[in-house]
Amino acid sequence: MTVQLYTGAAMPLIGLGLWKSKSEEVEVAIKSALSVGYRHFDSAMVYGNEKEVGLALKSAMKEMKTSSVLLIRFQVQRKVVAIPKSVNPGRIAENFQVFDFTLDEQDFNTIKSSLPKWRVCVAAKKGPDNKPIVGEDGRPVPRDADHPFYAH
Incomplete structure (x- = not known):
């Protein structure tokens, strides 16, 4: 009240x-x-x-904060675009609550140590132009192999 x-x-x-x-x-x-x-x-x-x-x-x-929000904040502070998927209104609102706190160096190290082989992009195969693609609902989605977070 x-x-x-x-x-x-x-x-x-x-x-x-x-x-x-x-x-x-x-x-x-x-x-x-x-x-x-x-x-x-x-x-x-x-x-x-x-x-x-x-x-x-x-x-x-x-x-x-939920682990999802912490991971989204982790990406935001690294200046990596985060696009969490959700159709749940509560989660959509929750996922945007990343600007009222920051992660310090210890937080960063904790998250990084728990994700040692984690990458943002994953390539399944190469397309006709020899660029990496990932299949999405049967459609190829090109990925930027030069991106620093691309998994080679």
Whole structure:
């Protein structure tokens, strides 16, 4: 339940207060609150825990993402076009939620280490022009063999 502010923004009626919360308690409190539905966190510079609140929110946001969203973000940060297929409205919306977080170097290394032989493009055979093609519903789909993620 929310209340509408004069700006038109909606603010949740219940928030988690973080005044005088110890640094080591903030992350657990925020993750617990997010898991049960809290979306409003009371914080201020005078509380002295802004850094911990920010880190906890950043960490929790990544943890709340599905593996599909993390892999799409992985591709987006690598500047590789990602085209996830779905006809499910919920998944379509979820797949677009990749711009509110970033993967750090450790995240990148974790994903890369779990996909050591993974490639974006896969060639099945070569066409009449000797360019690689992949069959799609009985139709050949040409692929760019010079692309850095092409599987040779």
